[in-house]
Amino acid sequence: MHRFEYWMPYVQAEFCDRQFVNLLGLVRIDNEGGGAKETDGCLSIQFLYSGSDNSVVQNIGTMPGTVVVAGGGISGLAACYHLVKSGSVPKVILVEGSSRLGGWLNSTRTDDGAVFEHGPRGIRPAGVVGKNTLSMVSELGLDSEVLPVKGDHSASKNRYLYIRNTLHKLPSGLWGVLKTVPPFTKPLVWCGLRDLTARRGTLPDESIHSFVTRRFGKELADIAIDSLCRGVFAGDCRALSLRACFPMLYNAEQKRRSVILGMALGGGGTPQQDSSLIRRAKEENWSQWSLQNGMQTLAEAMEEFLKQHGVEIHKDSPLTGLERTPDNGWKVLLPGGSLRAAHVISAVPARALSQVVPASLDPVAVELRQIDAVTVAVVNLQYEGDILPVSGFGHLVPSFEDGALLGIVYDSIAFPEQNRTGALSTRLTVMLGGAWFEKDVGDPNQVSHEQLLLRATKAVKNHLGVHGKPSRAIVKLHKDCIPQYTLGHWKRTDNMFQYLEQNAVPLSLIGASFEGVSVNDCIYNARKAVERLLGQKQVP
Ligand SMILES: Cc1cc2nc3c(=O)[nH]c(=O)nc-3n(C[C@H](O)[C@H](O)[C@H](O)COP(=O)(O)OP(=O)(O)OC[C@H]3O[C@@H](n4cnc5c(N)ncnc54)[C@H](O)[C@@H]3O)c2cc1C
Numbered sequence: 438m439h440r441f442e443y444w445m446p447y448v449q450a451e452f453c454d455r456q457f458v459n460l461l462g463l464v465r466i467d468n469e470g471g472g473a474k475e476t477d478g479c480l481s482i483q484f485l486y487s488g489s490d491n492s493v494v495q496n497i498g499t500m501p502g503t504v505v506v507a508g509g510g511i512s513g514l515a516a517c518y519h520l521v522k523s524g525s526v527p528k529v530i531l532v533e534g535s536s537r538l539g540g541w542l543n544s545t546r547t548d549d550g551a552v553f554e555h556g557p558r559g560i561r562p563a564g565v566v567g568k569n570t571l572s573m574v575s576e577l578g579l580d581s582e583v584l585p586v587k588g589d590h591s592a593s594k595n596r597y598l599y600i601r602n603t604l605h606k607l608p609s610g611l612w613g614v615l616k617t618v619p620p621f622t623k624p625l626v627w628c629g630l631r632d633l634t635a636r637r638g639t640l641p642d643e644s645i646h647s648f649v650t651r652r653f654g655k656e657l658a659d660i661a662i663d664s665l666c667r668g669v670f671a672g673d674c675r676a677l678s679l680r681a682c683f684p685m686l687y688n689a690e691q692k693r694r695s696v697i698l699g700m701a702l703g704g705g706g707t708p709q710q711d712s713s714l715i716r717r718a719k720e721e722n723w724s725q726w727s728l729q730n731g732m733q734t735l736a737e738a739m740e741e742f743l744k745q746h747g748v749e750i751h752k753d754s755p756l757t758g759l760e761r762t763p764d765n766g767w768k769v770l771l772p773g774g775s776l777r778a779a780h781v782i783s784a785v786p787a788r789a790l791s792q793v794v795p796a797s798l799d800p801v802a803v804e805l806r807q808i809d810a811v812t813v814a815v816v817n818l819q820y821e822g823d824i825l826p827v828s829g830f831g832h833l834v835p836s837f838e839d840g841a842l843l844g845i846v847y848d849s850i851a852f853p854e855q856n857r858t859g860a861l862s863t864r865l866t867v868m869l870g871g872a873w874f875e876k877d878v879g880d881p882n883q884v885s886h887e888q889l890l891l892r893a894t895k896a897v898k899n900h901l902g903v904h905g906k907p908s909r910a911i912v913k914l915h916k917d918c919i920p921q922y923t924l925g926h927w928k929r930t931d932n933m934f935q936y937l938e939q940n941a942v943p944l945s946l947i948g949a950s951f952e953g954v955s956v957n958d959c960i961y962n963a964r965k966a967v968e969r970l971l972g973q974k975q976v977p
Pocket residue numbers: 507508509510511512513532533534535537538539540541542555556557558559560561754755756757784785786789813815915918919947948949950953954955956957959
C-alpha cells in the first residue's frame with residue numbers, strides 16, 4: 438500500500454483528518470464542511486507520492502486551500518467560475534476594487550429598451566477560445582439571450598475605412614482581392630504572392646508594421662494594418678509586437694515560412710468543445726455575438742453563479758498589498774483588514790499588481806511596470822431614424838488620416854434588437870484616443886466630456902453625413918483600458934511566468950495585460966490558469 442505524505446506547515450490537524458481521504462492512490466479534497474478556518478488559516482498542501490522506501494517518487498500536484506482572486510473583471514470572474522466548477526478548492530474569495538463586477542463589460546439599459554455598450558460589444562465565436570466562451574454562456578443558461586450576427590449579414594461582410602472624406606469598403610471574397618479596390622493601388626493578391634515568396638524572419642520579435650511591410654508590402658501595413666490595430670488594441674502598429682498581439686501569424690511564419698501557408702495548413706487539429714450553441718454558431722456562420730441586454734449580462738450571470746456556489750465576494754475592496762507568510766501563502770491586504778490565502782490569482786491590470794507585490798517579487802514588479810495601457814474615450818450616440826449612408830459593422834480611421842478618431846461602430850446595424858422600442862433609431866459608438874490620446878485629444882485628466890462629445894458628433898457629421906443632433910449621448914473616459922503589448926512583451930511575460938514557477942510563488946497572473954485582450958482570451962486564460970493550479974488536464 439502506498440503512503441501519502443502531506444506538507445502542511447500551517448494546517449490544523451483536525452482539518453486534515455476530516456477533509457482528506459486516501460482513495461487507493463488518489464487524494465481527494467472533500468469540500469464539505471470546509472468553511473470556518475480557511476480564511477484565517479493558510480493552506481498550501483503538496484501531495485507527495487512516496488515509494489515503499491519512503492523516497493518521494495512523484496509530486497502529484499498542489500491542492501490549494503483558500504484561493505483569493507483579485508480583480509472582478511471578466512478574467513477574475515472566469516477564474517472564480519472555474520475554481521468553483523472544479524469542486525476542489527475549499528474556499529474562493531473574490532476581491533474587487535470598485536463597487537461593481539465586470540470591469541470593462543459595462544452596458545447602459547434605457548427605459549425605452551435601448552442598450553449602449555461602453556466596453557466590448559461583439560464576441561467572436563470561432564476557434565478554441567470562442568468556443569470556450571460559448572460553452573460557458575450555455576452553462577450559465579444564457580443561450581436564449583444570445584444575439585448572433587450571422588455570416589450573410591452586412592455587419593459580417595462590410596467593414597469600412599474612412600480616408601480623405603470617403604468611406605471605402607474593405608475588399609472581401611476572391612473577386613475583392615483580385616481587382617484593385619481603393620484605397621489600395623494594386624490588387625491585394627499581389628500582397629499574398631509577396632508573402633508566399635518572402636523569406637522567413639529571423640528576429641525574436643518585430644513590430645506589426647515591420648512584419649506586414651516585410652511580408653505583404655508597405656501599403657497594406659500603412660492603411661489596413663494600422664487601422665486594424667486601432668480597432669482592436671487602440672494602438673500603434675509601429676509599437677505593438679507581432680509576436681504578442683498576433684501569435685498565430687508569428688507561429689505561421691516560423692513554422693511554414695509563409696503566413697498564408699501557415700494559416701491555410703493550420704496547426705493540426707486540436708480537439709474542440711461542442712455544444713448546441715457552438716454548433717448553431719458554426720451552422721449559421723456567426724461572425725460575432727452579443728447578449729440581448731448587453732455584455733454586462735455575462736458578468737451579472739457569472740456573479741449570480743458565484744454567489745450560488747459560495748464564493749465570498751468583496752466589492753469596494755482594492756488589494757493594497759501582498760505579504761508572504763511563513764507557510765508559503767499570502768496575507769492579502771485590503772483597506773478594511775486582511776485575508777489569508779494559499780494562492781492568489783491576480784486578475785488586476787499589470788500596473789496595479791506592480792504596486793502591491795512584496796519587495797521579494799521585484800523582478801516580477803519590474804516587468805509588470807513595463808506593461809502600459811492606453812486611454813480610450815467611448816461616446817455612445819443615438820439618432821432618430823435610420824440615417825446611415827452605408828450598412829456594415831463600422832468604419833476605422835487610419836492614423837495618418839486622424840490620430841484622435843479611431844473609428845465608429847454602427848451598433849444598430851449589427852444588433853438592431855438593442856435599439857429602443859418604437860420609432861426607428863440609429864445607435865453609434867465613436868471611439869477616440871488610444872495611443873494618440875495625449876498627442877491628438879489632450880490630457881485625459883483635463884479633457885471635458887463636452888469636448889469629447891463635440892469631436893464625436895463632428896466625426897459622425899463629416900464621415901457619415903449625419904447633420905442632426907443626437908437624441909441621446911453618453912460619454913465615458915476609460916483610462917488605461919487597453920494594455921499595449923509592445924516589442925519584447927513575450928519576453929516580459931516569459932520572465933514573469935518562469936520566475937513565479939521556478940520560485941514556487943503561489944501567484945497566477947491572468948487578465949488582459951498578459952496573453953490577449955479579447956473577452957475570449959481573458960476567459961480562456963483564466964481557465965488555463967485554474968487548470969494549471971489544480972494540476973488538471975489543460976484545455977487544448
Ligand atoms: C472600449 C473597449 C472596447 C472593447 N471591445 C471589445 C470587443 O468588442 N470584443 C472583445 O473581445 N474585447 C473588447 N475589449 C477588450 C475587453 O473588454 C477587455 O480586454 C477585457 O474586458 C479585460 O478584462 P479583465 O478582467 O482582464 O480586466 P478588467 O476589465 O480591467 O478588470 C480588472 C478588474 O480589476 C479591478 N481592480 C483594479 N485594481 C484593483 C485592485 N488593486 N484590487 C482589486 N481590484 C482591482 C478593476 O476595478 C476591474 O474590475 C474592449 C475593451 C474596451 C476598453
